[in-house]
Amino acid sequence: MIVGNRKDFKEILEKLGPRRRVLVLGCNECVTVCGVGGEREVGVLASELRLFWKKEGETFEVREHTLERQCDCEYIDQIRGFADEYDVILSMACGAGVQYVSEAYKTKLVLPAVNTTFLGVTIEQGVWSERCQGCGACILDMTAGVCPIARCAKSLLNGPCGGSSGGKCEIDNETDCAWQLIVDRLKESGQMERYEEILPVKDWRSGREGGPRKRVREDLKL
Amino acid sequence: MKTNSRIEKILGQGGFVVTSECGPPRGADSEVVRKKGELLRGVVDAVNVTDNQTAVVRMSSLAACAILKGMGLEPILQMVCRDRNRIALQSDILGAAALGINNVLCLSGDHQKFGDHPQGKNVYDIDSIQLIQTVCRMRDEGRFLGGEEIKGKPLMFVGAAENPFADPFEIRAARLGKKMKAGCEFIQTQCIYNMERFSRWMEMVCERGFHEKCAVLAGVTPFKTAGMANYMKKNVPGMDVPDEMIERMKGVPKEKQAEEGIKICVEQIQQLREIPGVRGIHIMAIEWEAKVEEIVKAAGLFPRPEIE
Ligand code: SF4
Ligand code: SF4
Numbered sequence: 001m002i003v004g005n006r007k008d009f010k011e012i013l014e015k016l017g018p019r020r021r022v023l024v025l026g027c028n029e030c031v032t033v034c035g036v037g038g039e040r041e042v043g044v045l046a047s048e049l050r051l052f053w054k055k056e057g058e059t060f061e062v063r064e065h066t067l068e069r070q071c072d073c074e075y076i077d078q079i080r081g082f083a084d085e086y087d088v089i090l091s092m093a094c095g096a097g098v099q100y101v102s103e104a105y106k107t108k109l110v111l112p113a114v115n116t117t118f119l120g121v122t123i124e125q126g127v128w129s130e131r132c133q134g135c136g137a138c139i140l141d142m143t144a145g146v147c148p149i150a151r152c153a154k155s156l157l158n159g160p161c162g163g164s165s166g167g168k169c170e171i172d173n174e175t176d177c178a179w180q181l182i183v184d185r186l187k188e189s190g191q192m193e194r195y196e197e198i199l200p201v202k203d204w205r206s207g208r209e210g211g212p213r214k215r216v217r218e219d220l221k222l
Numbered sequence: 223m224k225t226n227s228r229i230e231k232i233l234g235q236g237g238f239v240v241t242s243e244c245g246p247p248r249g250a251d252s253e254v255v256r257k258k259g260e261l262l263r264g265v266v267d268a269v270n271v272t273d274n275q276t277a278v279v280r281m282s283s284l285a286a287c288a289i290l291k292g293m294g295l296e297p298i299l300q301m302v303c304r305d306r307n308r309i310a311l312q313s314d315i316l317g318a319a320a321l322g323i324n325n326v327l328c329l330s331g332d333h334q335k336f337g338d339h340p341q342g343k344n345v346y347d348i349d350s351i352q353l354i355q356t357v358c359r360m361r362d363e364g365r366f367l368g369g370e371e372i373k374g375k376p377l378m379f380v381g382a383a384e385n386p387f388a389d390p391f392e393i394r395a396a397r398l399g400k401k402m403k404a405g406c407e408f409i410q411t412q413c414i415y416n417m418e419r420f421s422r423w424m425e426m427v428c429e430r431g432f433h434e435k436c437a438v439l440a441g442v443t444p445f446k447t448a449g450m451a452n453y454m455k456k457n458v459p460g461m462d463v464p465d466e467m468i469e470r471m472k473g474v475p476k477e478k479q480a481e482e483g484i485k486i487c488v489e490q491i492q493q494l495r496e497i498p499g500v501r502g503i504h505i506m507a508i509e510w511e512a513k514v515e516e517i518v519k520a521a522g523l524f525p526r527p528e529i530e
Contacts, residue, residue: 160389162383201356
């Protein structure tokens with residue numbers, strides 16, 4: 001899933017500037033699962049805004065609304081009836097959702113309330129960890145199921161570097177060394193001889209380096 | 223002989239190689255490089271020029287190499303994969319060859335987190351093993367990574383670094399094997415303090431015959447103070463300093479510690495020369511180039527061999 005962090009309240013206030021009619025818009029997908037932009041978090045942010053402005057003696061109107069998804073226009077259209085009543089849509093979706101809402105409501109100011117961070121997994125309640133960078137040409141078959149692009153601080157295809165120590169990465173001792181994980185996994189699965197293979201230079205065109213990506217499936221088009 | 227490299231020639235004659243390093247300054251003053259070069263002239267066979275080491279911005283390795291080359295020294299161009307993509311790396315290899323630089327050392331590079339621009343973006347388009355392959359391909363096949371033909375092949379002697387003290391230990395010899403398979407002709411190791419672990423690594427390397435195709439130059443760094451020894455143990459990733467060495471440094475009065483550091487270093491060189499498979503010594507006297515001559519002489523490695 002896509003994982004994010006909510007922006008600081010102070011930063012959100014700064015971005016809102018003098019605008020006091022705010023539609024706080026959540027999303028029911030990834031950001032709900034990682035507890036950053038679902039219905040509950042929309043409620044929390046909306047209350048924070050109301051409390052703050054009330055204390056300041058301001059007049060305001062804050063509305064809460066959460067869509068099934070902010071990355072599909074059929075859902076985004078559902079706010080068409082009332083979006084115009086607000087100065088600003090404060091989106092709590094990932095960066096894709098924020099942009100798609102903004103594309104659909106061209107005359108409205110759409111602001112992000114979340115910093116989108118990575119594609120990852122839930123390690124335990126309240127802990128998420130990065131797993132994939134969407135390189136567009138998956139090599140997990142060659143690295144014992146551990147992605148060195150996303151999980152090695154240097155994206156080394158032929159690691160580990162000389163900084164790997166006690167299973168941890170040279171950048172800090174909280175971060176696992178991806179190449180230690182790969183070697184462990186190779187060993188566990190009886191494939192140590194695969195370590196001897198040199199992974200070839202990667203063709204990054206399938207990733208961001210090839211320019212913005214678009215995918216068309218003719219068979220699914222209406 | 224594939225290149226005009228002095229190291230390749232000495233190794234070819236069956237000689238024992240001595241290299242050292244020169245860190246370029248944090249400014250544009252070429253005199254700093256010349257001074258360091260002067261201290262090393264005739265004392266070692268070749269001089270590594272570091273490439274923005276510890277991710278701190280310095281004069282470019284290529285420029286400092288050109289200065290040393292102009293003085294008649296034999297530079298080794300260090301190249302990290304952190305800051306340049308395949309286009310820039312290949313371009314600099316051509317540039318280095320055009321300037322008469324005969325040696326390149328292919329490295330991953332320290333993460334930018336450790337440097338003076340932790341906010342920066344890293345590149346890592348290719349890694350150090352792939353860089354070795356790239357340079358060898360440019361030299362041997364006369365082709366760029368993209369496949370196009372090169373007019374005027376860069377004749378580089380290709381090296382890399384290896385850290386026998388990093389983890390996981392069991393793949394450290396295999397990793398040297400991968401570098402060798404990629405075309406690497408010499409290896410300079412991380413500074414060695416733990417002789418026992420280094421010997422074990424070297425045994426693994428020799429068992430698999432890697433040392434025959436890839437010359438291992440053992441790295442040493444003299445301690446200036448007991449504090450430095452302690453610092454290296456605690457703060458430098460992948461550094462293995464045994465406690466007894468720190469104790470030995472602490473055991474002498476402060477004003478004698480530098481002398482003791484040199485003494486330890488010379489003893490280490492003598493031990494390393496006895497380890498089967500070791501083809502040379504790489505002396506990394508960090509901001510202490512003035513002492514390299516003394517170390518080389520005390521270790522009985524002077525004068526350096528003549529080559530035609
Ligand atoms: S190899 Fe690419 S697609 Fe596969 S997990 Fe890594 S970044 Fe994602
Ligand atoms: S320590 Fe491991 S994860 Fe960190 S940069 Fe080196 S190889 Fe990659």
